[in-house]
Structures are given as structure tokens and as C-alpha cells.
Amino acid sequence: MAMYPTIIIPGIGQSRVKTVDAAGNVNGSIWPIDIDFKGILDDVKKSLMKMMIFRKDNGFSDKCADIVRKTLAPAAVSREGRPINQVQASPFGALSAMTDGEKRFVYKMVPMEELGEVLGEDKLYYFAYNPFGNVFDTAEDLSALIEQALADTGAEKVNLIAVSLGACVLRAYLMRHAAEKRVAKIVNVVAALDGTSIAGDVFEGKLYTDDPAELVRKLGIGGAKVEAALPLVKTIPEPVLRAVIDKCFAALLDALGASTMLWASVPCARLDDALAKQASRVGAIEADVRALGAYTEGFADTAKALADEGVEFYQLCGYNRQLLQAVHSYMTSSDCVIDTVSASMGATCAAPDEKLDAQGELVSPDGNCDASTCAFPDRTWFFYDLRHDDIAWNDVALSLVRNIIVEGDISFDTFPRFNGTRNIRALKYDLIKKAKALIETNEKPEKTELLRECVAEYDELLRQTRIEGQEAVRALERKIREALE
Numbered sequence: 001m002a003m004y005p006t007i008i009i010p011g012i013g014q015s016r017v018k019t020v021d022a023a024g025n026v027n028g029s030i031w032p033i034d035i036d037f038k039g040i041l042d043d044v045k046k047s048l049m050k051m052m053i054f055r056k057d058n059g060f061s062d063k064c065a066d067i068v069r070k071t072l073a074p075a076a077v078s079r080e081g082r083p084i085n086q087v088q089a090s091p092f093g094a095l096s097a098m099t100d101g102e103k104r105f106v107y108k109m110v111p112m113e114e115l116g117e118v119l120g121e122d123k124l125y126y127f128a129y130n131p132f133g134n135v136f137d138t139a140e141d142l143s144a145l146i147e148q149a150l151a152d153t154g155a156e157k158v159n160l161i162a163v164s165l166g167a168c169v170l171r172a173y174l175m176r177h178a179a180e181k182r183v184a185k186i187v188n189v190v191a192a193l194d195g196t197s198i199a200g201d202v203f204e205g206k207l208y209t210d211d212p213a214e215l216v217r218k219l220g221i222g223g224a225k226v227e228a229a230l231p232l233v234k235t236i237p238e239p240v241l242r243a244v245i246d247k248c249f250a251a252l253l254d255a256l257g258a259s260t261m262l263w264a265s266v267p268c269a270r271l272d273d274a275l276a277k278q279a280s281r282v283g284a285i286e287a288d289v290r291a292l293g294a295y296t297e298g299f300a301d302t303a304k305a306l307a308d309e310g311v312e313f314y315q316l317c318g319y320n321r322q323l324l325q326a327v328h329s330y331m332t333s334s335d336c337v338i339d340t341v342s343a344s345m346g347a348t349c350a351a352p353d354e355k356l357d358a359q360g361e362l363v364s365p366d367g368n369c370d371a372s373t374c375a376f377p378d379r380t381w382f383f384y385d386l387r388h389d390d391i392a393w394n395d396v397a398l399s400l401v402r403n404i405i406v407e408g409d410i411s412f413d414t415f416p417r418f419n420g421t422r423n424i425r426a427l428k429y430d431l432i433k434k435a436k437a438l439i440e441t442n443e444k445p446e447k448t449e450l451l452r453e454c455v456a457e458y459d460e461l462l463r464q465t466r467i468e469g470q471e472a473v474r475a476l477e478r479k480i481r482e483a484l485e
Helices: 037-054 060-075 100-109 113-119 135-153 166-180 197-204 212-219 224-233 238-256 268-277 286-297 299-308 388-393 395-406 425-441 445-463 471-484
Strands: 006-009 016-020 026-031 087-090 124-126 158-163 183-189 312-319 380-384
Touching: 006 135, 006 166, 026 060, 037 060, 060 238, 113 124, 113 395, 135 158, 135 166, 135 286, 158 166, 158 395, 166 183, 166 286, 166 299, 183 395, 197 268, 268 286, 286 299, 299 312, 312 388, 312 395, 380 395, 388 395, 388 425, 425 445, 425 471, 445 471
Parallel strands: 006 124, 006 158, 158 183, 183 312, 312 380
Antiparallel strands: 016 026, 016 087
């Protein structure tokens, strides 16, 4: 079987994106977002003190909104839907041509080292892009990389692995270039094939903002410095706090509200309401947004037609978790970020921890999910209770992707349609490495046999493709930590 070159289209936080000048010199960072905490504190200090003393706004909310605009300025998008700044995304291209540091970054974002070993890094490509850019321009960049991969390898087709937001780029590419028949397999991994209800709620203004501190936590914003500042937030008078939230949210939409990439994340059934809500921001891009929305609305049928022409579609999804509780749609079966119905191309799901009135081999053991309504029920896998980002540390999911690319014909006996989920990050990148190092150096001879036993248990764990849960992983983590003491 021919192994085609394979291009990974990563998710929203899986590219390094910088702003550059005409000479290519780096000016700033779009992702990761560069937050100057000291500069923000110095900027807001006087206004904050005045507001706290007089218990009135006195321009404090405007100052906060200005900070949001300044922070998002590198990523800002024009009303025509294109980045205001010149942007450079990396790493990009074949892994064989990347530096060791770039390869480490790729494998940290999408740990597919095993695929690289089997396929060859000269046939494994990474498509970095601006997650806030123009989705159709980005699709043209993907088309150019596909042509480059075909020229580099002499192949006739490529495989595409679309992760999360990468499915928005995928849809735009297929909308423009499917007729070129350059694609053999498409593997969608927790992919926004019909966006996410989170984006719909954001653009419709349906956020729970009564408790700003809790909102920040639920959105996963910040870290220790932000967490330390949250008690101060609770001392701000409620009318002032409401003004801060409203103005900062408006500033965010002013900066990014015309990003067609983000609009591609809105479920097609919600586009009308979202566009009406943001009418003042989307005039110039509305036609493009609606065109992609119309294509997405019929995407299941389009995908089936492409499958009839030889394109193979595969989907890996999470199910039975709530979305972020900061949005009104949080009681939606998902992986916390992408609705299961979107990632699976049509599965029917009950609300998390509830059951459908359905039975059969295509219904999950817990009764929550019915795969029979998917576009490709025999090529779609579901991981119970999977958190979106944890797909990167679910070794069974990664092995499944590798096998799809390399072999293609995957048995549900080996990889169950409905599976558990596990996260081996601590084992793979920390504990097992330490255990093997101690075995090699024999620094703790009294623990050597126990450590060998732990490594053997880890190897056996990796051979198990039916996941019962995280308990076995946690038990092995505890055993190794005790052995390392």
C-alpha cells in the first residue's frame, strides 16, 4: 500500500505566530499572546485607585478596554477580514527540513512521533497558520503546501490530519479545491467540522458574566498572576464591573470580530443570529462567511460524495462532557470545546450524563451517543469523557491515527468504536524517563527490580487499545513515584 505524504493542520494554539516588518524582523507575538502584566499594572494603577476610592467608574472601564485593544493589537483584523499586521507562522513544511527545536515543538503539539517514524519525516508536513486570519487565504496557503508536498515526494495525493480549528481550514480548502482530487485520506481529530457552540455563544453575546472571576477561570485565562488578581476583582462595584466586562468584550470583538477563521467556527445553524448580532462588524466579510456556512451546512453530503470518488474520511471525537460553563450552551455533549455532533459529522447525543431513547450496536454503552446518524458511522470513534486538549496524550487515539494513515482498514475489535480515555503525559514525558535513567545508572539498586517492573507495566499498558479509564494510569504513576523516592 502506498503511503502518501501527510499534512497536519493543527488547532488554535499549535502554531507560533509572530508579527514581522517588511524586512522579516519580528515585532511581536500573536500566539502565544504576549501579556505585559507589569505594563498593564502600571497603566491601570492610577485609574484603579481613583475608582476604588470614589467607588465610581471615572474612566476605569475605558482604561481596561484600551488594555484589551493594546494586547490584541498584534492579532487585530481589518473590517475586510485580513490581518492588519504582516504575519509569519511557524513551524511550516516537512519535518525533515526543520530544526531540532521546531520538531520538538511539533511533537509537543501533536505527539505523532510514531507516525513520523513509520511514514518518514520527509513525508510528514506541518501546516502552521494564523488562527485569527482569513480562512480562505489560509486555505490557499494549505493548497500551496499540498503542491509542495506532491512535488517533494513525487506522490499523486496527500493525506490530511485536521485537528480542532484545523477543520475550518480543511472545509475552506475543500470548498475551493476538492475538484483537484489531491487528497487520499482525511483524519479529523476532535475537529470543528461544524464549528463549536462556544463560538456561537460568543458572537451572540451569550456568556455567563455575573461572576467575572469564575468566568476567567472557566475560560482558562491566565495563570498564577491572574489568579492572584481575582480577589481584587470581587471588590469592584457591580455597575463598574459590568461596564468593564461589556467594554472589554466589545474591544475583543473590535479586534477580532471580522476574522473569517473565527466565523468559520460558528455552527452553520447559528450564523443568521450571530451575523445579525455583529452586523456592524461583518459587513465586508458577510458574503464569505455565508458562503462557507452554506458549504458547511451540506458538508456531510459533500463528504459522502467525495468518499464515492475515493476520499476516505475518519473522525475521532470526545463525548459526554459539558462545554465550557461560561457559555449558555454548556449542557451540550462535547469534549469541553467541540460539540460531539460537530466533531463526528452528525452523531445524535443526549446532554452529558443523560441517555437517549435508542438501542443497538451503534449506541454507546452508557446510552448517551448514537453513532448511526454520523455521515461515516463505520469510520468514527468516540472517547468517553475526553477533554479536548487531552487527545494529545491519549496514546490509543494517537495509535489509531497512525494506523489509519499507514493501514487504513481499522477493526473496531482492535480500536473500539466507543472507548474510554486516558492521559499518559506524566508517564511518557517524565516518570518513565526517570525510571529508565535510574535503571541504567543503578543509582538505587534496591529499587531496580521494582522500576523494571514499572517499565514493563507501562509497555503492557501501551499495548492495550481498549481503555477502561484513567485508574490504571494513576496507579502506575503512584507506583513509579514511590519507587523514585
